[in-house]
Amino acid sequence: xxxxxxxxxxxxxxxxxxxxxxxxxxxxxxxxxxxxxxxxxxxxxxxxxxxxxxxxxxxxxxxxxxxxxxxxxxxxxxxxxxxxxxxxxxxxxxxxxxxxxxxxxxxxxxxxxxxxxxxxxxxxxxxxxxxxxxxxxxxxxxxxxxxxxxxxxxxxxxxxxxxxxxxxxxxxxxxxxxxxxxxxxxxxxxxxxxxxxxxxxxxxxxxxxxxxxxxxxxxxxxx
Numbered sequence: 001x002x003x004x005x006x007x008x009x010x011x012x013x014x015x016x017x018x019x020x021x022x023x024x025x026x027x028x029x030x031x032x033x034x035x036x037x038x039x040x041x042x043x044x045x046x047x048x049x050x051x052x053x054x055x056x057x058x059x060x061x062x063x064x065x066x067x068x069x070x071x072x073x074x075x076x077x078x079x080x081x082x083x084x085x086x087x088x089x090x091x092x093x094x095x096x097x098x099x100x101x102x103x104x105x106x107x108x109x110x111x112x113x114x115x116x117x118x119x120x121x122x123x124x125x126x127x128x129x130x131x132x133x134x135x136x137x138x139x140x141x142x143x144x145x146x147x148x149x150x151x152x153x154x155x156x157x158x159x160x161x162x163x164x165x166x167x168x169x170x171x172x173x174x175x176x177x178x179x180x181x182x183x184x185x186x187x188x189x190x191x192x193x194x195x196x197x198x199x200x201x202x203x204x205x206x207x208x209x210x211x212x213x214x215x216x217x218x219x220x221x222x223x
Contacts, residue, residue: 008020008027008030008031009107009108010107011103011107012103013070013071013072013073013099013100013103014034014068014069014070014071014100014103014104015069015070015071016030016069017069018066018067018068018069018071019033019034019067019068019069022067022126023126023129023130024126024127024129024130026129026130026133028133029129029130029133029142029144030068031108032142032144033068033144034068034104034108035104035108036143036144037064037068037100037104038101038104038105038108040153040157041097041100041101042101042105044057044097044101045094046090046093046094046097047090047091047094051085054085054090055081055082055085056149058077058080058081058085058093059081059149060149060150060153061073061077061097062074062077062078062081063146063147063149063150064146064150065077065100066078067146070100072096072099073096073097073100076092076093076096077093080093118140118141118142118143118158118159118160118161119136119140119141119142119143119160119161119162119163119164119217119221120143120144120145120151120154120155120158120160120162120163120164121142121143121144121145121164121165122145122148122151122163122164122165122166122169122172123144123145123146123164123165123166123169124146124147124168125166128166128186129144132164132213134210135210135213135214136217140217140221143158143160148169148172151169151172152172152175155175155178160181161181161182161220161221162181162182162183162184162217162220162221163178163181163182163183163184164183164184164186164213165183165184165185165186166185166186166188167185167186167187167188167191167193170185170193173185173201180200181200182200182202182216182220182221183200183201183202184202184204184213184216185201185202185203185204186204186206186208187203187204187205187206188206189205189206200220202216
């Protein structure tokens with residue numbers, strides 16, 4: 001559902017039409033994801049990465065920048081993906097990323113308030129993401145991962161209180177960090193899930209009833 005009353009800033013480095021199109025015109029979600037990107041890369045040092053770390057970073061940025069409409073950063077990361085990166089190209093990537101981060105810092109209005117416990121959504125279906133965003137409490141700090149790489153990186157850098165994922169990403173519940181957290185698995189018909197993976201596991205059949213998810217979150221997160 002489009003958020004027509006929400007104002008989006010005008011960016012030079014970001015084509016908001018692309019990001020909104022991917023996220024079903026959900027401006028609230030788009031702004032949250034942009035803020036997540038800013039927090040992740042605000043103090044990130046491309047120059048300090050070794051070759052493997054650099055390629056992993058390029059891979060992650062390639063997916064995020066394309067989704068969020070960061071066209072110049074996306075085009076550069078696509079060119080560099082799976083290629084040997086020269087010192088000059090590494091510097092260009094660092095400068096391009098810095099330009100995006102600086103614009104986000106200077107343009108987004110970030111309210112100074114204590115954030116609530118974070119809920120991580122691991123999903124790459126825009127319709128499902130949109131439905132979840134509609135039912136989650138506005139006080140919740142929402143993090144979004146579109147693939148397993150982004151999910152694992154967020155677990156290394158953020159404080160996660162609860163996870164919502166689909167059966168496509170159910171294998172992540174075996175990860176040490178995720179296995180200790182309250183986790184909601186949105187289960188499709190005919191799929192099976194090992195309930196012994198996580199004692200805090202909540203399995204919900206799709207299509208799901210919003211109040212069920214709300215009650216699970218209420219009982220597992222203290223704001």
